[in-house]
Amino acid sequence: MFKNGKCIFIAFILSLLATPIMVAAEYGDVLINNYSDEAGMRPVVFPHWFHRIRFRCKVCHADLGFKMEAGGNQINMLKIIDGEYCGACHNGEVAWAVENCDICHTGKPGQPTQVHQSTASKLTTTTKRKQAESVE
Amino acid sequence: MKFKHSLYILPLSLSFALLAAEPSWRTLVEDGLHDPTSPAIGVLQEPASALSLLPPDTTGNQVSWIRALREGYIEPRTNILPETKIEVLDMDIIMEKTGELSLVMFPHKPHTEWLDCANCHDKIFVEKVDANPINMFAILSGEYCGQCHGAVAFPLTECNRCHSVARSSFTGKPGVQPISVSD
Incomplete structure (x- = not known):
């Protein structure tokens, strides 16, 4: 029907079309969008991998009182500036300070708050997840 | 040609x-x-x-975080508040109610190298053998071990890392183990 080269090209294009657009964030990346979208800011991406190289879990989850739940801490900029949550380190002393808005607010807008690459999300199909989300 | x-x-x-x-x-x-x-x-x-x-692994971040810490590749801070107590506990617990799967060996040591006792006790786990109705349904919904495993600690598809002690080879008593079998 087609010459070999054409066939391969068409197969390549078809395979591109068939590939679902997927988020391939790093394991444990948390997208926090409690208030960002409303405020016209990009949502926050919290990379667990980056922080656990420098701090043990207990520093944030015991000393600083972060609940182990994506979006469960109701963090806002007032609390951060007051030295709570991220503000305990992101104060210009331990880590860079709050005026660097764009370094935390780096996510694509419109995404839901969630932990990326979680086992639960990988074991359920997209349809099941959409059903669950619509029930919520 | x-x-x-x-x-x-x-x-x-x-x-x-x-x-x-x-x-x-x-x-x-x-x-x-x-x-x-x-x-x-x-x-x-x-x-x-x-x-x-960092030392490689096959899942999660593709990093063995336990080895990274123990072998000195990383030196993450233990505390931000000066009064924080740092307690590493070397105590293994064997859990036997695993259906037909291998027994679960829970090693306190690698967990307490990263976490504070209060992260798990008594909010997630009552500090008593057999007092926690842990099961895979709950874990997969993010309770018990599933608070971390399947989100930041190694994923829940790694069955054998927890179910690590063959039923046939275990002759001791379940619960707190007398000698450390971790490491």
Whole structure:
């Protein structure tokens, strides 16, 4: 029907079309969008991998009182500036300070708050997840 | 002619095999999570630049975080408040109610190297053998071990890492183990 080269090209294009657009964030990346979208800011991406190289879990989850739940801490900029949550380190002393808005607010807008690459999300199909989300 | 072709094919297939075996990390621009137009791209550290230097694993961040810590690849801070107590506990617990699967050996040591006692006790786990109705349904919904495993600690598809003690080979008593079998 087609010459070999054409066939391969068409197969390549078809395979591109068939590939679902997927988020391939790093394991444990948390997208926090409690208030960002409303405020016209990009949502926050919290990379667990980056922080656990420098701090043990207990520093944030015991000393600083972060609940182990994506979006469960109701963090806002007032609390951060007051030295709570991220503000305990992101104060210009331990880590860079709050005026660097764009370094935390780096996510694509419109995404839901969630932990990326979680086992639960990988074991359920997209349809099941959409059903669950619509029930919520 | 055919021999000539095989000269090209051999190194090519070898490099493909190597690529498949090597762990790789998406860049921030192409991970689908970050906004590619964000001014932080290029400023933020790329996962590969840090994670490729740590001892490898096959899942999660493709890093063995336990080895990274024990072998000194990383030295994460233990506390931010000066009064924080640092307690590492070397105590293994064997759990036997696992259906037909291998028994679960829970090692306190690697957990307390990262976490504070209060992270688990008594909010998630009552500090008593057999007092917690742990089951895989609950874990998969993010309770008990599932608070971390399946989200930041190694994923729940790694059955054998927890179900690690063969039923037939275990002759002791379940619960707190007298001698450490971890490490």
